[in-house]
Amino acid sequence: MPDLQRRLNFLHRLALICCVLVLAIVVISAFIRLADGGPGCTPWPQCYGQQRTGAAESQTQASPGIALARPAHRVLASLALLVVIALVVSCFARRPFLWREGRLALALLVLALALAVLGIYSGGARIPAIGVGNLVGGLVMFALCVRLCSRRRPTLSGDTAAAGSLGVWAGVAGLVLLTQVVLGGLVSTSHAGASCAGWLDCSAALGAATQPWQALNPWVEVRFDPQALPTHRSAAPLLWLHHVLAALLAVVVLWVAVLAWRAGRVRLAAAMVLLLVMQMVLGLTMVGGMLGSSLGLGLALAHNLLAALFLALLFRLPRGSAQPRG
Ligand code: HEM
Numbered sequence: 531m532p533d534l535q536r537r538l539n540f541l542h543r544l545a546l547i548c549c550v551l552v553l554a555i556v557v558i559s560a561f562i563r564l565a566d567g568g569p570g571c572t573p574w575p576q577c578y579g580q581q582r583t584g585a586a587e588s589q590t591q592a593s594p595g596i597a598l599a600r601p602a603h604r605v606l607a608s609l610a611l612l613v614v615i616a617l618v619v620s621c622f623a624r625r626p627f628l629w630r631e632g633r634l635a636l637a638l639l640v641l642a643l644a645l646a647v648l649g650i651y652s653g654g655a656r657i658p659a660i661g662v663g664n665l666v667g668g669l670v671m672f673a674l675c676v677r678l679c680s681r682r683r684p685t686l687s688g689d690t691a692a693a694g695s696l697g698v699w700a701g702v703a704g705l706v707l708l709t710q711v712v713l714g715g716l717v718s719t720s721h722a723g724a725s726c727a728g729w730l731d732c733s734a735a736l737g738a739a740t741q742p743w744q745a746l747n748p749w750v751e752v753r754f755d756p757q758a759l760p761t762h763r764s765a766a767p768l769l770w771l772h773h774v775l776a777a778l779l780a781v782v783v784l785w786v787a788v789l790a791w792r793a794g795r796v797r798l799a800a801a802m803v804l805l806l807v808m809q810m811v812l813g814l815t816m817v818g819g820m821l822g823s824s825l826g827l828g829l830a831l832a833h834n835l836l837a838a839l840f841l842a843l844l845f846r847l848p849r850g851s852a853q854p855r856g
Contacts, residue, residue, distance in 0.1 A: 537620065541631055544617050545678040548638070551610040552675050553838065556668040558603045560834040563661055565596055569723055569820055570827025578756040579721035581654075611646065614638045617678070634678045641671045659748035661719035666712055669838050673845035680846055696789040700847035703782045707844055710775045711837050717772050718830070720745065720752050722765035724820040729773055735766030742767040759821055769817070776813065780806055790847070798847070805840045812836065 564570065567581030592600070618639050621632035645667045651660055717723060722745070726732040736742055744750070745767045754762040783806050790799040816829040 534626070537624070537628065538631075541617065541620050541628065542679055544613055544620065545675055548610060548613045548617065549672065549675040549679055551606055551613060552668065552672045553835075555603060555606050555610060556672055556838050557831065557835060558599050558606070559664060559668060560831055562596055562599050562603065563664070564718070564827060564830050564834075565593065565599075567721075568718075568827060569816065569830045575724060575756045575759050575761050578724060578761060579752060579754060580756065607646070607649070611642050614642050631678060634674050638671060638674050638678070641667050641674070645671070656751045656753075657749055658716055658719035658752060662712060662715035662748055665715040665718075665834075666708070669711055669841050670708075672838050673842040676842040677845050696786065696793050696795075696847065699782070699786045699789055700844055703779070703786045704841070704844040704847075706775065706779050706782050707837075707841055710772070710779055711841065713768065713772050713775055714833070714837065716746065716748060717765075717768045719748075720765045720768055721754070721756075721762055722768040723817065723826070723830075724756075725760050725762045725764075725766040725769055727760060727817065727821050729770075731760070732766050732770035732773060735760075735763055736770045739764060739767055746771075772813075776810060780810070786844075786847070798843070801843060802840075805836060805843065809833065809836045809840065 567577055567579055569578075571577035614635065617635040618632070621628040621635050645664065648660060648663050648667065652664060655661065726735045739745075745765050752762075752765075754764070756762065760766075783802055787799040787802045790796075790802065812829055812833045816826050816833060819826045819829060
């Protein structure tokens with residue numbers, strides 16, 4: 531086997547390990563963020579958004595699940611950082627440099643270091659920016675790992691117009707999805723999930739708000755008194771916007787699925803539509819649950835996991851899109 535092929539095989543194996551580690555970290559960190567004072571807390575809704583603050587307090591009063599999740603998260607994150615460093619080294623230690631893979635590995639390293647710094651400020655943080663940064667950083671890392679896992683394919687001659695525009699539209703869909711992920715993170719960290727019930731109620735709350743855009747500011751500490759439902763009404767514009775963007779995303783993703791299908795990537799098109807429908811159903815069920823009995827932790831974790839898979843799928847698309855039907 532040629533040396534280059536051996537190096538690429540080794541790199542793909544490392545990238546696969548990285549994918550598994552990062553996905554586990556994404557789920558565990560969502561659990562740590564959501565389990566304490568999040569959608570699954572009790573007594574509902576008085577507990578919502580009322581997580582303990584301060585590192586010392588959180589260490590002594592954490593639930594058994596969180597007490598177990600924290601060290602697990604630390605160990606996995608350290609392992610992931612080592613794997614990412616190994617990825618960078620294996621791309622640039624010998625000539626020829628593997629530029630395509632190397633660029634992705636370097637982006638992974640920058641993100642991993644940024645998340646490590648953010649982790650220092652995460653314990654007991656009450657401004658949404660920290661949680662959103664954590665969520666988006668983790669999801670983008672996973673998407674980059676998945677892209678690094680996928681093999682190089684020779685560009686086929688006779689690329690169709692559908693395959694070409696698929697790449698462009700996959701990029702547009704990726705951007706809309708990333709914005710939706712940021713908004714979802716804001717909804718979650720601002721505890722806006724129980725602020726309104728459905729599109730009409732969210733629109734009414736938006737109309738009644740004096741400074742609706744203030745809800746989008748991730749640097750303001752979240753404070754509210756969650757006595758009755760709906761709660762934290764001033765954050766309703768976030769949930770309204772999350773609805774609107776979900777509708778926009780649906781249109782763009784369906785169009786990308788049509789293009790993927792036309793370019794012969796039928797399974798990919800089906801996976802996209804399936805993920806979209808499941809994510810919508812989960813989101814709507816979660817909002818319904820939060821305004822009722824708050825049985826939402828499992829749903830919120832699944833919503834997070836699906837967002838990670840969705841982003842990874844769209845990040846993979848452009849490079850593989852140059853494959854005409856037949
Ligand atoms: C279809 C595209 C959608 C995507 C990609 C998406 C993505 C996300 C993400 C990434 C989060 C943050 C999860 C976390 O904290 O770990 C989130 C939160 C949330 N999403 Fe969505 N979402 C979508 C659609 C919807 C829809 C249609 C609804 C229904 C209104 C919804 C309701 C919510 C709620 C209530 C939360 C906050 C959950 C919590 O408190 O943790 N989402 N979303």
